[in-house]
Amino acid sequence: MAEPILSVTKINKSFGALKASIDVSLDLRVGEIHALIGPNGAGKSTLIKQIAGGLQPDSGTVRFLGRDVTALDTVQRAQMGLGRTFQISALAMEDSVLQNVMLGALGASGRPFRFLRPVLKDKALRETAETALARVGLSEQALMRTSDLSHGQRRQLEVAVALTMRPRAFVMDEPMAGLGTSGSQRLTRFLDELRHEAPILLVEHDMDAVFALADRISVLVYGSVIATGTVDEIRAHPEVRRAYLGEEE
């Protein structure tokens, strides 16, 4: 089998006495959605940060596109094509929605050090930005101030910014959180298509979305991956049912 696009091997991370990642290994293959689920505080976001570059693991390696990227920082990993969305929206709230997506397009262009021409008149950037907005359904809000968006719209904008980068892999931390039923369904359909452009590592609490989308699921509990498998395998896994899906039946 071809090498996975993204893989983590035996990652460990402690915050003082708290072990947030314990020997975590998982990978992301071409064309798939790999869902990462687990109760609150299990260490999902901590793992995402170590993959995206904001947090250095105590031990273990992160590989992306066949390269060991453990020592690279967020910027370098982004430049290689890692597209990330945040659990808590990280957007320029004072700027317009369009400016936020333009920023993504600008980053992807690799030429932010241009000083005199108005950025909004840059046709190429603008097209990338507007296409991304259209794909998540935010075209009408393009000129709104980002702080005036609803919570759900901000989640959509997070995804749009990641799209402008045309990444080789997506890492999304709870993109559906707070979206509401119709919003979640819409995004679910969108991600379903998106996986063919680039695989998605998806942290998500919305089980309907996870079961609808995931090719594989990994379950993280107290920092350890207790199971990885297909939707059916995970549904049937006794330890998973006890630890996590327990109350569901």
Next chain:
Amino acid sequence: MTRETLFNAVLGLGLFAFPLWAWWAEEPFMITLSTRVVILALAGVGLNLALGLGGLVSLGHAAFFGIGGYAMGILASHAQSYTPLMEFPFVIEGTKSMPVIWLVAVVASALAALVIGALSLRTSGVYFIMITLAFGQMLFYFAISWPAYGGEDGLSIYVRNSFPGLNTLDPIQFFLICYAILGAVLLLSARLAASPFGLALNAARQTSERVETVGIRPYRLRLTVFVISGMITGLAGALFADLNRFVSPSMLSWQTSGEIMVFVILGGVARLFGPVAGALLFILLEHVLGGLSEYWHIYLGLLLLGVVLFARGGVIGTLAGQGGKHG
């Protein structure tokens, strides 16, 4: 045309018309006062790029203002005493030519800003404020303890430096030079704010993490704007010294840094014309209140308190309303 653009236009034209009137009415002091406003506004425009657009609260911009001032003082004093600055390994002569002095002031300020910025920008928040302050103080004490260039007493220049084709001794002509520079720098600064670089820098001020995630280094953006900002304030310093025909360590003092920041905050942080409005108000208060009481700074303090507590957008924000920042 938004209200802010309208306000900016009125401000810009007023600042032009007033000294013309003073010239006609033969009130040279009023022309000098206007020139002071223009030059201090220019220093503020420099700081406003770092502070408003970049979110970098520098309390050390006097360093650049003073470097610009000393660039003029040192070059002109060597020229007037006909002694070269150095003879080995090659000869550097002093000069009385404004364009050359400006160039030296801008390059020297850029280098200083590069060094100060590269070190200070490794910190943020209060530490950044303190480090920039510390660098400013270092230069201040260095200037005081450097007898070759006047030490504590500073340097006097007998005749204002020259500009090809103009008579700089004529107050109105010198005003026009300064006004043209301010206009050009405002134009550049508006362009910068709307440029790709401006977009990224503005985002980095709001959310550094986002900017990194799209593959852009906030540190480089900030260092770049810090250098540009220092260059502009340095140029203002050279003009200021030329206006007074005098440069002293007080240009490098932390009070000067504070005053430049006051222009920006009074006028409106991140507003294109904020420092212009701020410097104008400052000089107006100094002139009007300073005549009534030696302690006019108390009223300035009260006003500043009012702005910070109730009118974050400063004069421009209050008069022209929200929205349309920086250009």
